Amino acid sequence: MYFDSLSGALQMGGHGGFVWSAYLITVVVVSCLIILPKRKEKQIILALQGALNRQHRD
Amino acid sequence: MWSIFHKLGSPPWLYKISGSILRWLLPITVAALAIGVAWGLLFTAPDFRQGNSYRIIYIHVPAAVVALAGYYIMALAGAVSLIWKMKIADIAMKACAPIGAAFTFVALVTGAIWGKPTWGTWWVWDARITSMLVLLFLYLGVVALYEAFDNKEAASKACAVLSLVGMVNIPIIYKSVDWWYSLHQPASIKMTGGSSIDTSMLYPLFWMIASFYALFACCMMLYMRVEILQTQGKTGWVKRLASQGSS
Numbered sequence: 001m002y003f004d005s006l007s008g009a010l011q012m013g014g015h016g017g018f019v020w021s022a023y024l025i026t027v028v029v030v031s032c033l034i035i036l037p038k039r040k041e042k043q044i045i046l047a048l049q050g051a052l053n054r055q056h057r058d
Numbered sequence: 059m060w061s062i063f064h065k066l067g068s069p070p071w072l073y074k075i076s077g078s079i080l081r082w083l084l085p086i087t088v089a090a091l092a093i094g095v096a097w098g099l100l101f102t103a104p105d106f107r108q109g110n111s112y113r114i115i116y117i118h119v120p121a122a123v124v125a126l127a128g129y130y131i132m133a134l135a136g137a138v139s140l141i142w143k144m145k146i147a148d149i150a151m152k153a154c155a156p157i158g159a160a161f162t163f164v165a166l167v168t169g170a171i172w173g174k175p176t177w178g179t180w181w182v183w184d185a186r187i188t189s190m191l192v193l194l195f196l197y198l199g200v201v202a203l204y205e206a207f208d209n210k211e212a213a214s215k216a217c218a219v220l221s222l223v224g225m226v227n228i229p230i231i232y233k234s235v236d237w238w239y240s241l242h243q244p245a246s247i248k249m250t251g252g253s254s255i256d257t258s259m260l261y262p263l264f265w266m267i268a269s270f271y272a273l274f275a276c277c278m279m280l281y282m283r284v285e286i287l288q289t290q291g292k293t294g295w296v297k298r299l300a301s302q303g304s305s
Contacts, residue, residue, distance in 0.1 A: 021171060022114045048300035
């Protein structure tokens with residue numbers, strides 16, 4: 001490992017704020033790209049299941 | 059060969075195969091990204107001139123590379139959708155737009171954050187950066203245009219035309235750093251001739267670019283699955299799928 005302490009890795013010689021915030025924003029955007037379609041897919045299937053159940057009852 | 063094309067054109071087949079691919083590709087991609095991030099952030103030496111701020115390269119460059127590749131795929135899918143009216147091409151084109159927009163956004167934001175300690179400013183109306191901003195608007199334009207139409211067939215046609223017309227921006231982005239005097243540095247990695255970046259920095263960068271491509275592929279499949287369900291909701295196979303529970 002290049003840094004010899006956690007605070008060294010966090011501070012990165014004064015650039016820590018820039019580097020870590022860039023990575024954090026990327027992690028948030030990428031997580032949304034994965035989670036949002038997965039959630040939407042589940043919602044669609046649940047809605048279809050609900051519609052099918054209603055049809056069976058009627 | 060033709061049977062693969064035939065199968066690719068079939069939404070139920072694509073839905074099924076993407077589900078089984080995602081089951082292993084998505085965890086591998088997330089692990090590869092985690093390894094690449096740790097490698098770039100903690101295990102490489104700082105740049106002799108930029109210090110540690112250069113570590114942003116490991117997300118900025120892969121995001122920009124994939125944002126551009128995504129546009130090729132979107133325009134190609136748009137052309138196939140226009141010419142052969144393939145449903146899957148239409149679905150692929152629509153899936154590309156939000157993913158490409160997200161990667162372009164990441165490239166722009168990380169570039170701005172990298173610019174502050176390196177150039178002393180968050181933003182300049184420089185050729186490379188402005189053409190990337192145009193790329194973001196093209197992606198968002200496709201999303202907005204599709205939503206603006208009630209007739210989805212007309213929406214697809216309009217989006218395909220917009221994505222094809224937008225292709226003119228792609229060579230401008232590539233060549234902007236050579237054509238205009240720009241704050242943005244020229245390419246460090248060259249297909250021909252030597253790269254101006256040390257191999258200890260180059261390997262994690264290649265790793266991250268490959269991981270971002272895999273991530274794009276995963277996102278494409280995830281978004282296409284949603285589109286397939288939305289457009290095929292009334293068909294028998296989707297109803298059977300819903301009655302069996304999600305797979």
